[in-house]
Amino acid sequence: MTFAERMKISSIMFFALLVFGVALLFWSSEELNSARQNDVLSDDIQTVVFERATLRDEYFLYGLERARVQWFDLNRDADGLIRRGGERFHTQKERQVLEKVRVDFSESVLVSQRLVELLRGKWGPELDNAHHDELASRLYSQIMLKDSALQQSASQLQQLTRQRYDRANFRSILLTFAFVLLVVAAGRANAFFINSLLRRRLQLLNEGVARIASGDFSHRMECRGSDELAVFSQVFNSVLDKVQDYTGQLKKSHDLLNDLSSQVPGILFQAQITPAGVFSTPYVSRGVDDLCHGNAAAPAQALDQLFERFQPEKYQTIVGTFLNSADTLQPWEHEFRITLPDGRIRWLRGQARPMRLPDGGTLWHGFISDITESKGVEEALARSESRYRMKLQELTNIYTHTPVGLFAVDREMRYLRLNERMASYNCRPMDEHIGKTIDEVHPPEFVAALKEMWRPVLEKSESLFDLEVQGQEEWPSGLRHWLMSFQPLIADTGAVIGLTGSVMDITERKVAEQVLLGARQHLEREVQLRTAKLSLTNEHLMQEIEVRKKVEVELLAQQQKLQDMAHDISMAEERERDRIASELHDQVGQRLILAKIKLDSLASKLPLGECEAEAIGVETLIEQTLQDIRSLTFQLRPPLLATAGLEAALRWLGEELQADFGLEVAFSDDGKDKPLRYEVRSTVFQAVRELLLNVAKHAGTKKCRVRFSRVGERIAIEVEDDGVGFRQGASDGATARSGGFGLSNVRQKIGHLGGVFSIESRPQGGTRAAIEVPVEIENG
Structure with missing residues (x-):
């Protein structure tokens, strides 16, 4: 079986x-x-x-x-x-x-x-x-x-x-x-059964293969039985017989290949990369000795490191080109140069085609040829082409960017080329010039004058320079003056095939000359008249200067009074906030708490079920009113502002806004001492509250940053977000969209404190507002 x-x-x-x-x-x-x-x-x-x-x-x-x-x-x-x-x-x-x-x-x-x-x-x-x-x-x-x-x-x-x-x-x-468990047990039993059948036979095969791999091609496999392994041993023995025959033939072919490669004007080679990434050149023809002919400067590596012998400093780069070819299986091609013992430089070009080996490696068969002469021709051609392109680019730049109109026409006075400046002089786009005659572009009177001026250039090959020509008044650009020059366009045979011209608009210069002439005459008359008036005017000016100095002193005094009054009003407003907050907390709040207590007492005396829903509703309303009064009291005069300072009050404000609007406020403080009077702290707190409310309601974002720092003798607070920003000028309104402090009031009140308020919206999105106030030591 x-x-x-x-x-x-x-x-x-x-x-x-x-x-x-x-x-x-x-x-x-x-x-x-x-x-x-x-x-x-x-x-x-x-x-x-x-x-x-x-x-x-x-x-x-x-x-x-x-x-x-x-x-x-x-x-x-x-x-x-x-x-x-x-x-x-x-x-x-x-x-x-x-x-x-x-x-x-x-x-x-x-x-x-x-x-x-x-x-x-x-x-x-x-x-x-x-x-x-x-x-x-x-x-x-x-x-x-x-x-x-x-x-x-x-x-x-x-x-x-x-x-x-x-x-x-x-x-x-x-x-x-x-x-x-059943599958695992059955699999293990099946594997044990198969392993017991194959172990002894495979051991004999491994021993035979090991001897053959060591080079003993005379060894033959032992054939026992009639199963597949016995048939495999017989086939393997027949293959060994053929291998011995092929080995003899391969040696003859190798000798013939060496004789042929020695006659080729170049280097035949094989390159190989193993699956482990090792690069070598298994075969190199004798042409490498003819090319280097005793190059003492080259390292004495073996031929399996051919490219390292040629260019040791760029060996890894060359290996990289072979790796790229192995990845894509595209033909390998590379150019490099070597230095001969006599100092000459030779350019070499290598070409090879890859093939994938069964073990995953890659083998190339290629040829290296000497391209020194063709390389010299290519370099000379590249230098010549570079000089030509540079001159052509210079000509194009002059033709495009010169402030003078340039054009070229053939003998039939048909436009061949012109620049934008020339097209603007003619009040027509460029596509209405190319391929059209001057009769199709210019008015008849102007065409007749041009033909008369161009006749000696086209017929006698003369050049005309600095001709002043006046345009027509009915042209779209009005009456113009031009300074023109014309030169013949000559072919290689010496015949005139057209002309080129340059046109400069000198209308402004002409107008300036006329205006200058009239102004010179008018100036002479005015100098005489104004010299007489100058003395009288000087006396009046001295008197007016004295009066203005007195008015300026009075205006400065009034302005200082207005600033003092505005500061007093701001401080009075903060004190009024404190009074209202105190009354809400001490009077209205206490009365509501007393009403809630009495309501609870009244509800406990009533029978169960009677007016219970109404009592619960009234109690809920009182609780909500107490909560609103507490929130309003905290907004008018946060207790943290008086006890813990401005930093703690701002952190509390951020937590409130997150609870009410879902706005996440990232707060940072440099830790320096920031002394301020209570009135100043209250004004700054209300200003920052207005800025954060604007972010929560209008910025379209749920995140913002507040930085609190001291720079010298000034305290700075920055509020920044990554929202939609605002239209420039929208921050100057007199009222706030939120019905609160208002950005205009923020700017005024910070200014009354001697501080500075600024706000800007970035083009890529987001708003940054900054408040700076001077450091003040709180009295008492």
């Missing part, structure tokens, strides 16, 4: 075992899925039953129509779930419990309908009277009993389905574990 037949029998037995195990697992999975669905269905039934009880109490106690609608909607849902349970529950115990749930549910629905008919349309006092009705109370008691029994039945059904699901889950896990 062959190995293939033995393996086939073993595989069939193992596959049958797998099929049986998979079928058993599939049956267990189906059972587990069915138990899980039944468990979910029983959970849904129990949930609906409990929700019905809640809505039943809401409807009976408060008469809410919404509760009745939802109650009867749940009745329909429960009926549908019970019907689905009748289709899915198959065990006798589950069906008995489900039947009890269905009976209890049907009786509860019947009694519920009678109770709803009795309470329909009643509200307020009528509903309270209905609660004391004997029939309504009896019906409500019956519903509660039925619903209680229904809940117990639903809980019992849920326990049954949960137990069935747990049993199915445990059975599925147990079968899976047993299947895995």
Whole structure:
């Protein structure tokens, strides 16, 4: 029996075992899925039953129509779930419990309908009277009993389905574990059986292969039996016979290749990269000795490091080009130069085609040729082309950027080329010039003058310079003056094939000359007249200077008074904030707390159920009012501002804004001492609060940064965000969008304190506001 037949029998037995195990697992999975669905269905039934009880109490106690609608909607849902349970529950115990749930549910629905008919349309006092009705109370008691029994039945059904699901889950896990163990055991047994069959035969084969790999091609494999390994040994022995024949032929071919390569004007080579990344040149023809002919400067590496012998300093670069070729399997091509012993430089070009080896390595067959002469020709051509391109670029720059109009026409006076300046002089775009004659571009009168000027240039090859020409008044550009020069355009044969010209607009110079002439005459008359008036004017100016000095002194005094008054008003406003905050906290807040205490005392004296909802509502309103008064008091005069300082108050403000608006404020402080009077701290606090409110409401971002630092004798606060920014000038409004401090008031009040307020919006998005105030030592 062959190995293939033995393996086939073993595989069939193992596959049958797998099929049986998979079928058993599939049956267990189906059972587990069915138990899980039944468990979910029983959970849904129990949930609906409990929700019905809640809505039943809401409807009976408060008469809410919404509760009745939802109650009867749940009745329909429960009926549908019970019907689905009748289709899915198959065990006798589950069906008995489900039947009890269905009976209890049907009786509860019947009694519920009678109770709803009795309470329909009643509200307020009528509903309270209905609660004391004997029939309504009896019906409500019956519903509660039925619903209680229904809940117990639903809980019992849920326990049954949960137990069935747990049993199915445990059975599925147990079968899976047993299947895995069975597969592992069968695999190990199959592997042991195959290994016992192959171990001895493979050992003989390994011994024979080792001898052959050591170079003993006379050794032959031992052939025993009639299985595949015996046939393999026979084939291997026949291959060894052929290898011996091929080895002799290969030696002859190698000698012939060496003779041929020695006659080739270049270097034939092989390059190889192993899977481990080792680069070598297994074969190099004798042409390398002819090229280097005793190069003493070259290192004495073996031929398997050919490129390191040529260029040791760039060896890794050359290896990198071979690696790129190995990755893409594209032909390798590289140029490099070497220095001969006599100091001459030779350029070499290598070309090779790659092929992938079975072990994952890459082998190249290539040729290296001497390209020194062609390289010299290429370099000379490149230098010549570079000089030509530079001259052409210089000419193009002159033609494009010169402040003079340039053009060229042929003998038929057709535009061949012109620059933008010339097209602007003609008041036409460039595409309306190229290929058109001057008759199609210029007015007839101007064309006649041009032909007359160009005749000697085209017929006699003369050059004309600095001709002044006046344009027509009816042209779009108005009356213009130009300074023109024309030269013939001569071909290689010496014939005139056209002309080139340059045009400079001298209209402004002409106008300036005329204006200068008139101004010189007018100036002479004005000098005489103004000299007479100068003395009188000087006397009046001296008197006016004295008067203005007195007015300036008075204005400075008034301005100082206004600044002092504005500062006093700002301080009065801060004191008024403190007074209002104190009154809200000490008077209004205390009175509300007293009202809440009396309300609680009054509620405790009333019977249960009477005015309870109204009392709770009033108590909630008082609590909300107290909270609003506390928040307003903190905003008007934060206690932290007077006790802990400006830094702590700003951190508290950031926490409040995060709670109210979701704005995350990153606060940083340099830790230096920042003394300020309380009034100044309060003004700065309100200013920063206004800036943070603007960020929360209008910036379109939920993050901002506040930096608090001291620079010299000034305290700086920066508020920065990455929001949408604002239109320039929008920050100068007199009122704030948030109804608070207002950016205009911020700028004024900070200025009254002797500080500076600035705000800017970056083009890429975001706003940065900065406040600077001088350091002040708080009195007292």
